[in-house]
Amino acid sequence: MVRILCTKQLSITDIQAFTQAGFSIETIDFIQILPFSSFDHISTFEYGIFTSTNALSALIQNPAYQDIPCRKAFCVGEKTQKVLQENGWEVIASFPYASLLASYLVENFPQASMAFFCGDKRLDTLPHTLKEHQIPFQEIQTYQTLLTPKHLETSFEALLFFSPSAVESFLMENTFGSEKIICIGTTTQKALPKGIESFLADTPTLRGMRDCCIRIFKPFLE
Numbered sequence: 032m033v034r035i036l037c038t039k040q041l042s043i044t045d046i047q048a049f050t051q052a053g054f055s056i057e058t059i060d061f062i063q064i065l066p067f068s069s070f071d072h073i074s075t076f077e078y079g080i081f082t083s084t085n086a087l088s089a090l091i092q093n094p095a096y097q098d099i100p101c102r103k104a105f106c107v108g109e110k111t112q113k114v115l116q117e118n119g120w121e122v123i124a125s126f127p128y129a130s131l132l133a134s135y136l137v138e139n140f141p142q143a144s145m146a147f148f149c150g151d152k153r154l155d156t157l158p159h160t161l162k163e164h165q166i167p168f169q170e171i172q173t174y175q176t177l178l179t180p181k182h183l184e185t186s187f188e189a190l191l192f193f194s195p196s197a198v199e200s201f202l203m204e205n206t207f208g209s210e211k212i213i214c215i216g217t218t219t220q221k222a223l224p225k226g227i228e229s230f231l232a233d234t235p236t237l238r239g240m241r242d243c244c245i246r247i248f249k250p251f252l253e
Contacts, residue, residue, distance in 0.1 A: 033248045036187040036210075038197040045237055052245055053252040057187070061200040063177040064150070066092050070171050076146040079104040080157065080168070082129050084114045086148040089174035091118065101146075107132055109236055127235045128216065133160035141166055152176045152196055154218060180204040188248070189213060191240055195222035213243050 032055045040058050041049075049056040066089035073095060081087050081104055090096050103121045106112050112125040126132040133156060136145070145168035147157060153172075161168045176196050180203035189211040192198050195218060202224070212229040214220040215236075220229055230247060232239035245252065 033189065033244075033251055034185075034187045035189045035191060035244060036183070037191045038201060039193055041237070048238075049241055049244075052241060054244060054248075059181055061179055061181065061197045062194065063179050064089065065175045065177055067173055067175065068093070070095055070173065073099060073146065073171055074169055076101055076144045076169065077103070078123065078140070078143055078145050079120070080106070080132075080145050080147040081111050081115060082107040082132075082149060082153070082157065084108075084111050085150060086173050087111065087114055087118070089150075090148055090171075093173070105132055105136065105145075128218075129154065129156040133157050136161070136166060137164045144168070146171055148173050150174045150176050154195075178203065186210070189244060191215075191244075192219050192222075195219055198222040211247055213240055213247075215240055 032053065035049065035054050035056045037056055037058045038061045040060055046056055064085050070093065079101060102119055103123055104115055105123055106115055106125050107129050108127065109125070112122050115122050124135055126135065137160060141164060145161065145166065147168055147170045149170065149172055151172050158170060178196060178200040180200045182204040187210055191213050193215045198219060199222065207227055212223065212227065213232060214229055215232050217231065220231055223229055230243055233242045
């Protein structure tokens with residue numbers, strides 16, 4: 032059976048989906064999300080921006096969340112959209128990548144005021160574009176990303192990475208060998224050392240990661 036290491040925890044349902052596809056999957060968190068206990072003052076804004084569920088989850092845990100009158104947002108990722116909607120937010124638009132969202136905001140909402148909810152290791156893609164086009168926004172960091180490297184004692188046929196931080200954490204205690212490296216998106220893929228071959232998920236979702244694994248290891252699953 033093809034052995035896969037997922038560098039973050041998965042739900043029982045997600046693990047079962049990989050198992051039913053013919054994989055043996057182990058999950059190890061290589062990063063930890065620590066919500067901030069307090070935020071900078073949150074000014075009035077028209078739209079929120081979320082590029083991950085981590086930012087929303089940390090925000091909801093904070094008492095300041097109750098004082099936010101706005102419940103309209105733009106986001107990155109299907110899962111982020113789903114969690115926003117489950118918590119009463121109206122999602123105006125959702126995109127698979129931050130670069131696509133940035134272009135959309137420049138084109139359609141150049142005068143709107145935004146609040147970008149993010150972590151301490153957020154990428155520059157959105158802030159740079161918003162500043163460049165003078166779109167008013169405030170950045171609210173809701174959580175800290177803590178690297179939690181672990182040395183692997185066993186080998187795997189595939190490694191699944193979901194963020195540049197997870198790649199960085201993994202490489203603190205391990206090196207890449209013959210494993211197939213699968214990344215959820217281009218940003219994570221760019222975090223790999225130069226010259227390391229990798230695969231990109233069919234779509235930037237967990238299902239896309241699984242479909243990519245099935246495509247790569249299909250001869251071994253039949």
